[in-house]
Amino acid sequence: MKQRRLGRSDIEISAIGLGCWQFSEGSGLAGGFWEALPTQTVEEIVDASLRGGINWFDTAEAYGNGRSERALSNALTRLGKKPGDVVVATKWFPFPRFASSIGKTIGDRLTHLSPFGIDLHQVHQPFSLATVAAQANAMADLVQAGKTRTVGVSNFSAKRMRAFHDVLARRGVPLVSNQMQYSLLDRRIESNGVLAAAKELGITIIAYSPLAQGLLSGKFHEDPTLIKNRVGPRKFLPNFRTKGLERSRPLIEELRKIAAAHGVTPSQVALNWLIHFHGDSVVVIPGATKRRHAEENVGAGEFTLSPDELRRIDELSRQFL
Structure with a gap:
């Protein structure tokens, strides 16, 4: 799989990474979105990702x-990977905390990920008891102390991203990424200035939920009863309801048509569009709860959509800007 530069750093990452939210063991508010996965399943997912050319993991x-x-580091270790073999990204959760928490909790992050280091350390979301400047300086302190390699943010508006970038720049540390919800069913970063600002500043957009939590596979359009069996609150989101499914159905039908032409799946077409439509500006971190999901993810980079196919997908998904 072809690799891309992570922002203005010297780190090279595959256009497709693996999102590890689903390795939460069903614990906590965030982990409650997923069923707990057996250790063997986690290892199979990581193994399939590595074999397919994925070289980085986001937790x-x-x-x-x-x-x-811990699940990620354990799986990588069992698979024979050593520090430096892969790129690892994690995030500090800011609410309800002050910036001093960044330095106080970095030991926990490093312990849980041991023996792997933190290549990309991110502020998970914009809500905090600390100012942007305080958070940015605390993150820069860790880079300059050699405890992390680079700094990113997540869910930051264009204005807040610029402010964070400017503080880091004064410390000689680049802001390399902004992790945003971005898919064909949620293209708001194209209309709210985030993508434009990221391109201007050389910041990589890391797209999370790039398959809209499975909606772009088309399986819920084929059989809406599947939604009732989903674990967690996803089933209550507007896009999963009858009206939401009908709104996205024309796009799903086009994805199916294009997928059939390439001998791939609608999910693979959706991921392929994201990593190519904006050049090298966007990378994706789909998750996986089964080995075959990971294998499908890596296959998304193995074919080329024509300019006409890219345009048709763009037109049918513009209502989600």
Whole structure:
């Protein structure tokens, strides 16, 4: 799989990474979105990702209060990976905390991920008891102390991202990424200035929920009763309801048509569009709860959509800008 530069850093990452939210062991508010996965299943998912060319993994403190971090490091270790073999990203959760928490909790992050280091350390969301400047300086302190390699943010508006970037720049540390919810069913970063600002500043957009939590697979359109069996609150989200499914159905039908032409799946077409429509500006971190999901993820980078196919998908998903 072709690799791309992470922001203005020297780190090279595959256009497709693995999101590890689902490794939370069903624990906590964030982890409650997913069923607890057996250790063997986690290892199979990580193995399939590695074999497919994925070289980086995104986890977070909030994913089961470190459980996802430990599950990831354990799987990588059992698979024979050593520090430096892969790129690891994690996140500090800011609310209800002050910036001093960043330095105080970095030891926990490193312990949970041991023996792997933190290549990308991110502020998980914008709500905090600390100012942007205080958070940015605390993150820069860790880079300059050699405890982390680079700094990113998540769910930051264009204005807040610029402010964070400017504080880091004064410390000689680049802001390399902004992790945002972005999919064909949620293209708001294209209309609210986030994507434009990221391109201007050389910041990589990391798209989470790039398959809209499974909606872009089309399986819920084929059989809406599947939604009732989902664990967690996803079933109550507007896009999963009857009206939401009908709104996205024309796009799903086009994805199916294009997928059939390439011998792939609608999910793979949706991911392929995200990592190519804006050049190298966007990378994706789909999750996986089964080995075959991971294998499907990596296959999303193995074909080329024509300009006409890219345009048709763009037109049918513009209502979600």
